[in-house]
Amino acid sequence: xxxxxxxxxxxxxxxxxxxxxxxxxxxxxxxxxxxxxxxxxxxxxxxxxxxxxxxxxxxxxxxxxxxxxxxxxxxxxxxxxxxxxxxxxxxxxxxxxxxxxxxxxxxxxxxxxxxxxxxxxxxxxxxxxxxxxxxxxxxxxxxxxxxxxxxxxxxxxxxxxxxxxxxxxxxxxxxxxxxxxxxxxxxxxxxxxxxxxxxxxxxxxxxxxxxxxxxxxxxxxxxxxxxxxxxxxxxxxxxxxxxxxxxxxxxxxxxxxxxxxxxxxxxxxxxxxxxxxxxxxxxxxxxxxxxxxxxxxxxxxxxxxxxxxxxxxxxxxxxxxxxxxxxxxxxxxxxxxxxxx
Amino acid sequence: xxxxxxxxxxxxxxxxxxxxxxxxxxxxxxxxxxxxxxxxxxxxxxxxxxxxxxxxxxxxxxxxxxxxxxxxxxxxxxxxxxxxxxxxxxxxxxxxxxxxxxxxxxxxxxxxxxxxxxxxxxxxxxxxxxxxxxxxxxxxxxxxxxxxxxxxxxxxxxxxxxxxxxxxxxxxxxxxxxxxxxxxxxxxxxxxxxxxxxxxxxxxxxxxxxxxxxxxxxxxxxxxxxxxxxxxxxxxxxxxxxxxxxxxxxxxxxxxxxxxxxxxxxxxxxxxxxxxxxxxxxxxxxxxxxxxxxxxxxxxxxxxxxxxxxxxxxxxxxxxxxxxxxxxxxxxxxxxxxxxx
DNA sequence: AAACATCAGGCAAACGTTTGTGTGATCTGT
DNA sequence: ACAGATCACACAAACGTTTGCCTGATGTTT
Numbered sequence: 001x002x003x004x005x006x007x008x009x010x011x012x013x014x015x016x017x018x019x020x021x022x023x024x025x026x027x028x029x030x031x032x033x034x035x036x037x038x039x040x041x042x043x044x045x046x047x048x049x050x051x052x053x054x055x056x057x058x059x060x061x062x063x064x065x066x067x068x069x070x071x072x073x074x075x076x077x078x079x080x081x082x083x084x085x086x087x088x089x090x091x092x093x094x095x096x097x098x099x100x101x102x103x104x105x106x107x108x109x110x111x112x113x114x115x116x117x118x119x120x121x122x123x124x125x126x127x128x129x130x131x132x133x134x135x136x137x138x139x140x141x142x143x144x145x146x147x148x149x150x151x152x153x154x155x156x157x158x159x160x161x162x163x164x165x166x167x168x169x170x171x172x173x174x175x176x177x178x179x180x181x182x183x184x185x186x187x188x189x190x191x192x193x194x195x196x197x198x199x200x201x202x203x204x205x206x207x208x209x210x211x212x213x214x215x216x217x218x219x220x221x222x223x224x225x226x227x228x229x230x231x232x233x234x235x236x237x238x239x240x241x242x243x244x245x246x247x248x249x250x251x252x253x254x255x256x257x258x259x260x261x262x263x264x265x266x267x268x269x270x271x272x273x274x275x276x277x278x279x280x281x282x283x284x285x286x287x288x289x290x291x292x293x294x295x296x297x298x299x300x301x302x303x304x305x306x307x308x309x310x311x312x313x314x315x316x317x318x319x320x321x322x323x324x325x326x327x328x329x330x331x332x333x334x335x336x337x338x339x340x341x
Numbered sequence: 342x343x344x345x346x347x348x349x350x351x352x353x354x355x356x357x358x359x360x361x362x363x364x365x366x367x368x369x370x371x372x373x374x375x376x377x378x379x380x381x382x383x384x385x386x387x388x389x390x391x392x393x394x395x396x397x398x399x400x401x402x403x404x405x406x407x408x409x410x411x412x413x414x415x416x417x418x419x420x421x422x423x424x425x426x427x428x429x430x431x432x433x434x435x436x437x438x439x440x441x442x443x444x445x446x447x448x449x450x451x452x453x454x455x456x457x458x459x460x461x462x463x464x465x466x467x468x469x470x471x472x473x474x475x476x477x478x479x480x481x482x483x484x485x486x487x488x489x490x491x492x493x494x495x496x497x498x499x500x501x502x503x504x505x506x507x508x509x510x511x512x513x514x515x516x517x518x519x520x521x522x523x524x525x526x527x528x529x530x531x532x533x534x535x536x537x538x539x540x541x542x543x544x545x546x547x548x549x550x551x552x553x554x555x556x557x558x559x560x561x562x563x564x565x566x567x568x569x570x571x572x573x574x575x576x577x578x579x580x581x582x583x584x585x586x587x588x589x590x591x592x593x594x595x596x597x598x599x600x601x602x603x604x605x606x607x608x609x610x611x612x613x614x615x616x617x618x619x620x621x622x623x624x625x626x627x628x629x630x631x632x633x634x635x636x637x638x639x640x641x642x643x644x645x646x647x648x649x650x651x652x653x654x655x656x657x658x659x660x661x662x663x664x665x666x667x668x669x670x671x672x673x674x675x676x677x678x679x680x681x682x
Numbered sequence: 683a684a685a686c687a688t689c690a691g692g693c694a695a696a697c698g699t700t701t702g703t704g705t706g707a708t709c710t711g712t
Numbered sequence: 713a714c715a716g717a718t719c720a721c722a723c724a725a726a727c728g729t730t731t732g733c734c735t736g737a738t739g740t741t742t
Binding site for chain 4: 361400
């Protein structure tokens with residue numbers, strides 16, 4: 001058995017040349033003669049030589065690995081996003097180290113540590129819904145580990161991110177419902193530490209202003225995205241004097257619970273109360289009560305774009321990145337209408 | 342700025358001791374005196390020393406990383422399984438390198454290469470549906486990289502795996518439908534290179550035998566899990582002379598398409614034709630036409646168990662693993678009934 | 683007090699690769 | 713034919729950590 005692991009040294013000694021020559025030969029370095037170069041490459045192939053990546057990582061201070069931190073893979077939005085990241089990464093010889101925060105800020109912090117200690121070259125993050133301090137991300141800049149956020153963006157200055165323009169998406173949703181004749185439109189919003197939640201409010205108010213309508217703050221309610229809180233705010237919305245005939249739900253998952261809450265109140269879906277939602281996940285296609293429309297957020301593209309930004313950041317050297325310009329990529333969402341009305 | 346990276350050497354020179362002493366002190370090696378030990382640890386903390394993992398990986402020939410290869414994260418079954426893997430891994434200081442084959446055998450092969458070159462300590466795999474050659478997995482044994490399969494098990498001898506007993510699950514499903522009065526029960530099966538497909542047939546036939554019924558092979562049809570092929574076999578099943586009144590679908594995703602196909606034929610779901618399925622994914626809860634029952638496959642537990650096996654394999658040394666005993670963990674599935682009938 | 687055990691720590695090699703520098707040998711132009 | 717350029721390769725250091733072996737200083741036993 002030639003079980004022995006083949007190294008550059010081994011090849012060198014068999015060919016009676018120095019390891020450095022072998023290394024250069026394998027990299028087609030011009031200073032190596034054609035003769036020895038082909039000799040080396042031939043023998044390497046014969047012996048089935050495979051470079052020891054751990055040695056290379058160590059030597060080059062680079063791992064060609066990027067960490068991806070996200071709340072929940074079981075949410076189709078994120079599993080689709082990570083596909084975008086992974087596809088783009090593998091095309092560029094990068095590998096993905098994955099971690100789920102399960103929407104727990106503490107676990108997120110810990111995962112950042114793990115990623116850092118594994119020496120990822122960069123980090124792509126969608127933050128947990130209850131993350132409110134950001135030191136663990138800020139610390140990474142000291143290690144020159146670039147961070148790109150997507151979708152769930154923290155409230156920080158000077159960060160790279162890619163997100164969807166939720167303001168515009170919300171305006172689209174609002175106008176769509178207005179056109180269907182709805183006068184009073186409620187909104188189940190997410191936690192206000194998320195940029196996306198603020199933008200939803202912004203889009204809602206923009207639409208109101210354009211339509212010269214006055215703003216009723218009680219029609220917008222924040223929840224923490226848990227089933228209980230969704231039930232609570234849905235019930236609250238539906239017991240208002242100015243009771244909405246349509247509700248914009250934070251996303252397709254929130255929608256599912258909101259629908260259930262409305263049904264518990266003996267309301268007829270799409271008659272007494274209609275829904276519009278965000279994300280446009282596949283479940284909508286099979287759902288018993290799909291939303292009238294859904295704001296497509298292009299998760300795959302968001303992931304892909306985030307990875308592209310990461311690659312760009314990694315290709316620049318440290319000083320180039322010091323010039324403090326930050327990527328802020330805003331994708332335009334698109335309202336997908338599910339009904340024939 | 343003390344931007345300088347803190348290494349063991351640095352600590353050593355500041356304390357005028359040797360690097361080896363520092364290393365041992367940090368590891369609480371007994372041969373280091375209490376004085377210097379605390380000195381070292383104090384200074385290390387002060388300087389915020391962090392071991393260079395890439396150096397350690399290199400030196401120890403171990404990366405504390407395990408690769409996970411699966412078909413599609415967007416399928417809830419797999420995203421749940423990887424959660425089980427990840428949770429178990431991170432509890433044991435392991436990290437997960439993720440790759441999706443997108444059910445493409447070629448890509449799978451390539452990912453195995455990537456994983457290998459990244460020197461993962463082990464690999465957990467659920468194979469692509471069209472994977473029929475296994476050299477890429479067999480090759481790993483030469484590198485002493487243990488492989489644990491789960492759910493989608495290849496047709497290989499001498500492998501470690503964890504799976505659900507699909508035969509028993511199918512028998513349960515079959516008997517459940519019989520009890521509801523169904524006489525002719527069809528099955529939409531998966532590709533026959535999957536062990537799970539064979540087991541479904543086995544369970545189906547076992548149930549028949551027990552009930553002293555005779556076997557009509559035309560009632561079991563394989564598909565390649567694509568939407569088109571699901572439509573095709575569903576239509577075929579429903580145009581049989583011995584037309585089934587109930588169908589066992591390969592999984593909850595197959596079910597969605599099968600239901601659609603049946604509706605296209607103007608059949609009333611749960612009246613003209615009923616369905617039972619596998620996996621028991623959350624979508625069933627929100628679906629317009631949920632199955633009457635679903636065979637829960639405990640994906641999270643499968644992932645977890647696979648990781649536990651992996652940890653065990655990694656804890657043993659090479660020769661211990663040479664004794665050729667292979668883990669075959671079979672979880673008992675459970676029929677979850679969704680209807681009140 | 684001699685013999686020996688234990689303690690506390692240093693030395694140096696090793697893991698596999700890359701890369702700056704050095705050096706003979708061949709080649710070019712005049 | 714000779715200075716200089718170019719070629720083809722070797723040498724050695726470096727990346728940060730771990731670990732087997734060695735040694736000088738205490739401590740213990742008789």
